[in-house]
Amino acid sequence: MFKNLKNIEMPCFASYLIMISGLLNSGFCSLAQNRIVSSAPVSVEEIAGKYYFIFFIVLLPVIFKSDKLLNRFLKFVIVFFVFYTILFMAGDFASEAVKNNYGARFSLSSGFWIFSGGVIFFYVSLISREKKIYQRLVFQIISFLPFFVFSYYGFFSDFAVAIEFALNSKRFFAELKNHFYISYGSVFMACCLGVPLGIYLFRSGKNEKRVFYILNIVQTIPGIAFFTIMMAPLAFLSTSFLFLQKAGISGVGTAPAVIVLFLYSLLPVVRNTVEGLKVIDGSVIESGRGMGMKSSEIFFKIELPLSLPVILNGIRVALVHCVGSTAVAALIGAGGLGVFIFQGIGQGADDLILLGTFPLIIMAVISDRLMEFLTQISKPGVFGR
């Protein structure tokens, strides 16, 4: 079996080792009798019984090379089967604990996170090999669909995170929506101003240095500092102008957050718009002109489509940044998922923190993938269809 090292796929082998070390970690999960007291570690053995090492054997085939699609498919099935089986068993364990003591809190802890780290490493190193979008989709479904199915049917509902979620669900969705509106809204506004500004800077060839100078300074102000700086002038404005107050604008809350995030997003959007237009080959524009295109036709049929991938990439950077920074905006009362994080930190409730960070990460990743996807489809001639 081990005769030939060539048959072993190194990334998979590494992820196998990580998974195993996670499973062997005595603090795979943790159990506290209530929210306040400190928790006791729970190992995989306690969750899955004494034959838990079977998982090690089941996972073993994963380390071998898989040039065939079918083999890769099987590897995915194995890894995620084990992953969900363990998660499922943990859910069972949690239910048992909660049944005995209603206040009990069962959380996933270091061992589990190491284990999932291995799973994610496996996922990332294999999924990047699938070039066809449909194959990818199949693999993505195998990996993520069970999670949603299981959670929908309440298998995980006795995890502490889920309990926190249940307790806060109304607020959770409100803040999730809030988070989405603040971050996407800021970037949207930045696009509305940034793209035309970029086009203007490119066209006029003037003021470019000055504008970037300012935007660069804006970019270097740390988030927290910027949010607080914004509070004073806005508070002043809203007390001076009644109509601003009526519109709900004040020193704290959404307005300063959106303004700050908008200003942050401006640099990547403007810079990429200018760059995107600049990199277009002059001969392309010239031949467009020579063929009798009017300047509006040149702009819409040549310049815009050709710079679109670069512009979208700028928007992607801005968006991912904003989704993250919006969490900090909770500090000045803007709401968003940061609310749970800071509340959790305040109360020392780790699961409340998780309730904030999980969806935050997912939102950031989805935003990134979405924009990446848009970027890809916006450049036909460059990467093929």
Place this chain on the structure above:
Amino acid sequence: MIEIDSVVKTFKGKKALRNISLKIEKSEICVLIGPSGAGKTTLLKMINKMIIPDQGEIRINSKSVKEIESYRLRRKIGYVIQGTGLFPHMTVQENIKVVPGLLNWDKKRIEKRVYELLELLRMEPEVYLKKYPVELSGGEAQRVGIARALAADPEILLMDEPFASLDPITRQKLQSEILRIQKVLDKTIVFVTHDIEEALKLASKTALLKNGQLISCKSPHELLSEDDEFISKFLGADKWLFRLSLLKAEEIVRPCRRVLCETDPVSPGMSGFFWVADEKMRFMGWIDLKDCKNRENIKAYDLMVKTRAFTGIVRDDSLKKALGIIIETGLPRLPVVDSAGILTGEIMAFDILRPELKSGDD
């Protein structure tokens, strides 16, 4: 017909064109040639109003281009530039469709036109229609560039060093395509190039520019017989080689004097140089008979120098090519064959070097 009437152009105090007048007849290929910075591109771009002259005017079919809106004018003039300028985000098909699209042709007609053009440029539509410019070789891309310029069937084609970045073989192929297309479609072509050989091959008229002035405007033949110092300097010592490249083998072809059939016996008394052909007079090789020992019962075929690579030149080949072959093979003369390989005559090395060919009165 394009009339360029005493145009002057100054860029920020630098005189790019000084009073140039030039008349380009319909169906002519006029090649603008001259050193870098001579003003060739400037002059070319004035024709489709990419550059407006400071003084003077340009008339197309007796109508001043000033009176035509520039985008309308340009849609009626094909424009090909170095590096193609193909739109990278559009397929071959979409690229070709641009101008007919701007002119609001109906869909079916555009579709048909794209096929026609690709076929005209010897590109299989099924293979190329859906390709993007990055997926094309330099030569293919330039063919598409030409097809695109021809899309709306313009009367005039402007080409600014279109083949400058191509390898010599592809370049020659495309030059031949231009000549063929010109014959088939009867376009007026204004062509800018650095490459004198290209100019001589394509031109029916060569306009030599220097420092924004028109030095001469003649047929390629006349240009080469010109004694002007600048022209001689511009062409260099290669001038004579260029002249040879314009002359065809047929101009000095003579009937073959000594030909043997491959089955003929070689008798002891024979000596000298013979071509060998088969019964149908197809060129086979040659014999150079020097000493006459032991020639009993020997056929021409046995002594013949056979060549696979070299099968003779045709009447249309240039004398430059012939000279090259003479140097390569070391033969004092070359066989001239027709398209079926049948020996029809010969040319002599010393004929190529004959002084009267040099002076140009042929």
